[in-house]
Amino acid sequence: MPRPAASSVGRPIAVTASDSTTRSALVQFLLRLGDDRLVLGHRLSEWCGHGPILEEDIALANIALDLVGQAALLLDLAGATEDAGRDGDALAYLREAIDYRNVLLVELPKGDFAFTVVRQFLFSVAAYYQLEGIARSTQTDLAGIAAKALKETRYHVRHAGEWVIKLGDGTDESHARTQSALDGLWRYTGEMFQTDAVDAALVGAGLVPDLTTVEPRWLAQVTDVIERATLTIPAAGYMQRGGRSGRHTEHLGIMLAEMQILQRSYPGAKW
Amino acid sequence: MPDSPDAVREFEARIAAGETIEPKDWMPDRYRKQLIRMMSQHAHSEVVGMLPEGNWITRAPTLRRKLGLLAKVQDEAGHGLYIYCGTETLGIDRAELVDQLLAGKAKYSSIFNYPTLTWADIGAIGWFVDGAAIVNQTMLAKASYGPYARAMVRICKEENFHKRQGYEIMATLSAGTPEQKRIAQDAVNRWWWPSLMMFGPSDKDSPNSAELTRWGIKRKGNDELRQRFVNLTVGQAVAIDLVLPDPELRHDAETGNWHFGPIDWDEFTRVVHGDGPLNRERLAARQDAHRAGAWVRDAAVAHAAKRAAAADAVAKSAAA
Numbered sequence A: 001m002p003r004p005a006a007s008s009v010g011r012p013i014a015v016t017a018s019d020s021t022t023r024s025a026l027v028q029f030l031l032r033l034g035d036d037r038l039v040l041g042h043r044l045s046e047w048c049g050h051g052p053i054l055e056e057d058i059a060l061a062n063i064a065l066d067l068v069g070q071a072a073l074l075l076d077l078a079g080a081t082e083d084a085g086r087d088g089d090a091l092a093y094l095r096e097a098i099d100y101r102n103v104l105l106v107e108l109p110k111g112d113f114a115f116t117v118v119r120q121f122l123f124s125v126a127a128y129y130q131l132e133g134i135a136r137s138t139q140t141d142l143a144g145i146a147a148k149a150l151k152e153t154r155y156h157v158r159h160a161g162e163w164v165i166k167l168g169d170g171t172d173e174s175h176a177r178t179q180s181a182l183d184g185l186w187r188y189t190g191e192m193f194q195t196d197a198v199d200a201a202l203v204g205a206g207l208v209p210d211l212t213t214v215e216p217r218w219l220a221q222v223t224d225v226i227e228r229a230t231l232t233i234p235a236a237g238y239m240q241r242g243g244r245s246g247r248h249t250e251h252l253g254i255m256l257a258e259m260q261i262l263q264r265s266y267p268g269a270k271w
Numbered sequence B: 001m002p003d004s005p006d007a008v009r010e011f012e013a014r015i016a017a018g019e020t021i022e023p024k025d026w027m028p029d030r031y032r033k034q035l036i037r038m039m040s041q042h043a044h045s046e047v048v049g050m051l052p053e054g055n056w057i058t059r060a061p062t063l064r065r066k067l068g069l070l071a072k073v074q075d076e077a078g079h080g081l082y083i084y085c086g087t088e089t090l091g092i093d094r095a096e097l098v099d100q101l102l103a104g105k106a107k108y109s110s111i112f113n114y115p116t117l118t119w120a121d122i123g124a125i126g127w128f129v130d131g132a133a134i135v136n137q138t139m140l141a142k143a144s145y146g147p148y149a150r151a152m153v154r155i156c157k158e159e160n161f162h163k164r165q166g167y168e169i170m171a172t173l174s175a176g177t178p179e180q181k182r183i184a185q186d187a188v189n190r191w192w193w194p195s196l197m198m199f200g201p202s203d204k205d206s207p208n209s210a211e212l213t214r215w216g217i218k219r220k221g222n223d224e225l226r227q228r229f230v231n232l233t234v235g236q237a238v239a240i241d242l243v244l245p246d247p248e249l250r251h252d253a254e255t256g257n258w259h260f261g262p263i264d265w266d267e268f269t270r271v272v273h274g275d276g277p278l279n280r281e282r283l284a285a286r287q288d289a290h291r292a293g294a295w296v297r298d299a300a301v302a303h304a305a306k307r308a309a310a311a312d313a314v315a316k317s318a319a320a
């Protein structure tokens, strides 16, 4: 399915010159949302043709399609808001790792199937509550993208959540693999809820509602599923961070080297 | 017990009258076997076919191309699933069919044993391989076995979309930079002949053709379909300024067909028998995915059993 025509994006955003702080905060916010989805969608797409059952090849590709589709809309809007001549493709294919704004969680290699579905679950639940808020944004392009993404994310939460339960409460081996995935991923979850001046500027300008309630709601839903999966929430510890300011793991650069190869090798070519 | 001659006669009369055979209808044992062979080969081809194209999903050059390719490969997985389900109506399990593939006992379309070397291969596969599949499957959509025919109708719609997408990639590359044009032409050079081989050997050399035709599974011969594909494709190549790698290609005013040069059937036989460039790698990739996924499938079964036992216990305590 090709990317929907970006009819609502590409036109100038209604912020005045005196709002340049707000404008650049909005660009940053859109890059964060877009990069999270592009990087995670890319990781999921790595499963295509190699899933544990054919049904999962289809389901994971489906989620990857949703995420990359969301990323395309968000990055196009980021480019239009920035108004410096960059579209979604330029942002996706011609930025360095230090310019990417995704959380570290999504760039970690795909791991085994347990790692993939636990990560998807942890991300999708947070995304769901964030999008619910963002869909009420007064910036109508952003609100529209969020509303569409929210519907897709509802399915992602259900699909990944069901697998977490099946794997956690399946065999000894699946239980151990799923717990180990959860233990490894937990330290990367805090970054999803970290807020800074970018969020404050947008909340202050009334463009995005206050999202501080996302974390407790995320934790409640995650805890419920983890318990039903007979798994244990890892002990609280230091939360890794850095992605929002371009301080990534080593994995992202390798991923981008692969993703960007054609755009980097044939500067200016049309595809 | 061999099929009774009367029953076979009655069955063949139904076929001759253009009736559709449905899963519950009586059918000769050979008909069932031939269909299982053909349909499972088709399903395997869809699934193995995900590998050469999947190879470029992470390197697709734009977001739109990434979405298009991912959606296409996802469609192929769907086709595989759909045709496996259709094959199951003949009384065989998908698990058994998959085991045959993984054991190297089942065939799949040989074209997928060739490597995808550049992005242009993604265009060439869509244009040629999906294009050839459409010609073949349009014919199979009239097959005498209902579930297969219906699967083909549905699948063909998507294959048409894939073909257009592939052709559009090639058109874009051909009109692009000299380097883009070069990879486009190179992909055409590599994929053209294997695509012609997709229709299988000449009918006179094709062991199954007579029986498949008599029972209405195949409505047209391999050579006829191949010719149709060539006739359709020549003009498309001209339109986007790419050259099909066949010096003998010329229009025959008498037949209205495009005459093409001899196919290298030795290459075809070699690839079918396992010595294509990537036969081993393709099979190994499927085996690896299956092996690595075993614990996932086991977990799903174990969890379902636990759920069933729990539901059982609830029902019993309610009854008590």
Ligand SMILES: [Fe+2]
Residues within 6 Å of the ligand: B046, B075, B076, B079, B155, B159
């Ligand atoms: Fe297909």
Ligand SMILES: [Fe+2]
Residues within 6 Å of the ligand: B046, B079, B133, B137, B155
């Ligand atoms: Fe097909």
Ligand SMILES: [Fe+2]
Residues within 6 Å of the ligand: B076, B130, B158, B159, B162
């Ligand atoms: Fe296709």
